[in-house]
Amino acid sequence: MFWMKPAFTLFAYENFFTSARVDNFLASMGHSSISVLIAFVIGFPIAVFVRRRVPQVAQHRVILLFILPFAVSEIIRIFALRPFLQRNGLVNDVLLKIGVINEPITAILFTPTGVIIGEVMSFLPFIVFSGFLAMEAVPKYVFEICEDLGAGPIRVFIDVIMPLAAPGIFAGSLFIFVNGLGVALLPNILGGPGAVNAGLIATQAISALDFPLAMAVSAIMMATLLGLLYIGHRLFNLTRILTPLS
Amino acid sequence: MNDDYSSKWGYRLKWLYTLLVVTTLMLPVFFVMYISFNENGFGARDYDFTFEWYGLIFSDLLMMDAITSTLILSAITVIFVVPMGLITAKLYKITQYPLTVVSLMLSPLFVPSDILGAALLVFFKNLNGAFTLFGEWVGVSWFDTWFDLGYFSAIVGLIIYTLPYVFVVILITMGRYRKEQTEAARSCGATAWQAFWHVEFPQIKAGIFSSCAFTLILCFNEYTRTSLLKGGFDTFTTVLVSQMLNEGMSEQSYAMSSLVSYIAIAIIGSVIIFTLVRSERLERIARAKAEPLMAS
Numbered sequence: 013m014f015w016m017k018p019a020f021t022l023f024a025y026e027n028f029f030t031s032a033r034v035d036n037f038l039a040s041m042g043h044s045s046i047s048v049l050i051a052f053v054i055g056f057p058i059a060v061f062v063r064r065r066v067p068q069v070a071q072h073r074v075i076l077l078f079i080l081p082f083a084v085s086e087i088i089r090i091f092a093l094r095p096f097l098q099r100n101g102l103v104n105d106v107l108l109k110i111g112v113i114n115e116p117i118t119a120i121l122f123t124p125t126g127v128i129i130g131e132v133m134s135f136l137p138f139i140v141f142s143g144f145l146a147m148e149a150v151p152k153y154v155f156e157i158c159e160d161l162g163a164g165p166i167r168v169f170i171d172v173i174m175p176l177a178a179p180g181i182f183a184g185s186l187f188i189f190v191n192g193l194g195v196a197l198l199p200n201i202l203g204g205p206g207a208v209n210a211g212l213i214a215t216q217a218i219s220a221l222d223f224p225l226a227m228a229v230s231a232i233m234m235a236t237l238l239g240l241l242y243i244g245h246r247l248f249n250l251t252r253i254l255t256p257l258s
Numbered sequence: 259m260n261d262d263y264s265s266k267w268g269y270r271l272k273w274l275y276t277l278l279v280v281t282t283l284m285l286p287v288f289f290v291m292y293i294s295f296n297e298n299g300f301g302a303r304d305y306d307f308t309f310e311w312y313g314l315i316f317s318d319l320l321m322m323d324a325i326t327s328t329l330i331l332s333a334i335t336v337i338f339v340v341p342m343g344l345i346t347a348k349l350y351k352i353t354q355y356p357l358t359v360v361s362l363m364l365s366p367l368f369v370p371s372d373i374l375g376a377a378l379l380v381f382f383k384n385l386n387g388a389f390t391l392f393g394e395w396v397g398v399s400w401f402d403t404w405f406d407l408g409y410f411s412a413i414v415g416l417i418i419y420t421l422p423y424v425f426v427v428i429l430i431t432m433g434r435y436r437k438e439q440t441e442a443a444r445s446c447g448a449t450a451w452q453a454f455w456h457v458e459f460p461q462i463k464a465g466i467f468s469s470c471a472f473t474l475i476l477c478f479n480e481y482t483r484t485s486l487l488k489g490g491f492d493t494f495t496t497v498l499v500s501q502m503l504n505e506g507m508s509e510q511s512y513a514m515s516s517l518v519s520y521i522a523i524a525i526i527g528s529v530i531i532f533t534l535v536r537s538e539r540l541e542r543i544a545r546a547k548a549e550p551l552m553a554s
Binding site: 082089186 | 269272275276279280282283284285286287289290300301357367368369370371372373376377379380383472475476478479480481482486494495498499502507515518519522523525526529530538541
């Protein structure tokens with residue numbers, strides 16, 4: 013039977029930090045940050061709209077709509093993105109037909125761009141869920157006061173919504189960030205040589221039966237997560253997220 | 259006061275944007291459904307509508323076996339995870355340390371599937387090794403297969419994966435429930451079980467049934483943890499992946515994936531309609547109760 017012989021060593025960490033894996037890890041942090049930003053820009057206004065404008069009785073049902081994509085396996089959803097993003101796929105077809113481009117874009121599928129699109133498509137609902145929960149901390153009368161005082165939408169967003177809803181926004185963003193860093197399926201199916209994340213490094217290490225390296229990558233990933241949680245808690249007091257659940 | 263209701267077009271545009279985002283997220287799902295009706299399969303130049311692949315689903319024995327084992331995994335996970343979620347949600351309501359409870363319960367959400375799966379895989383491998391050595395030491399082979407990769411390890415992984423979702427769903431439906439109601443029932447002589455079954459359960463059953471449905475959907479569609487912890491290619495998603503990696507997904511697999519999507523969408527749709535009907539009924543009752551007061 014295959015089994016590891018217990019002995020203390022830091023070799024797996026040395027292996028990680030002295031190889032190209034650390035560069036891939038840092039690059040995937042960059043890609044995840046872009047995904048967080050795009051998901052926030054697309055998804056958070058929906059959470060604000062639902063909380064502010066949709067009648068109370070219908071709010072949860074609108075949010076439930078965002079659960080629908082999860083009705084289908086993540087694998088099928090990600091795999092089905094390929095025909096959309098490939099050279100002769102739907103995205104290129106549409107862009108060609110409306111005249112935005114003259115020839116098909118080849119830099120979507122099997123590149124970090126493809127992975128970022130996959131991350132946004134997979135995790136965007138989570139920024140809507142957390143944003144919706146976060147908006148619980150912003151009472152409706154605050155918006156009425158702002159409007160009465162003549163504050164514009166951008167001013168209201170920066171000076172009112174962001175400070176009050178920051179813990180929820182941070183939690184949603186962190187969720188997308190760590191999953192972008194750790195879900196191997198996305199770079200596996202949509203990414204190319206330049207799109208390797210921590211999850212993929214760990215699963216490749218497992219396939220090569222290098223369990224210490226896989227666990228070292230997992231430990232580094234968890235340390236990153238805990239560090240970010242600590243910073244988030246110091247900055248935004250994350251316990252405020254729990255208020256709607258109490 | 260300036261309000262979006264006064265600008266109907268602004269309000270409609272925001273609705274349109276919301277529905278557009280939902281539709282975009284659903285595009286891959288719709289695409290799989292579209293392919294499942296094509297007689298010529300995926301990637302073909304011509305599109306000929308057919309129901310043939312749906313008729314052939316049950317002839318794919320490999321897929322049928324995979325679905326049976328996935329259903330067993332999902333059902334056992336539901337049996338364990340829903341009571342666990344309920345108990346911890348009840349604990350959250352009475353504990354003096356809600357932050358600790360909620361942090362522990364939600365922490366698996368923040369650990370990516372591959373990392374959690376890999377960690378559990380190594381954990382079970384080591385546990386198995388330790389028990390096998392122990393068995394050799396005492397001279398019995400009974401312990402050798404206790405922690406082998408299989409249903410047990412996969413179910414542990416799926417419970418860790420789904421527990422935070424079940425906890426949150428039940429906790430949200432517990433929002434209106436007050437523990438004083440249980441205390442009142444106990445004061446009237448009800449046993450702990452009677453107080454739960456006749457007072458608390460009717461108020462939270464929507465959350466419990468929703469979490470059962472949600473857990474089934476999550477387990478059925480989960481790949482990473484199942485493939486790492488179950489081993490082999492004998493569950494719904496692992497069979498799909500093995501097809502994708504080898505000869506490409508079969509037409510029956512597209513039909514099967516679509517069928518699973520229809521069922522899941524129907525379950526979620528039913529939950530939405532059920533809560534809609536229920537909340538409207540509650541509102542009607544509340545209005546009826548308030549009317550005599552307003553009239554007086």
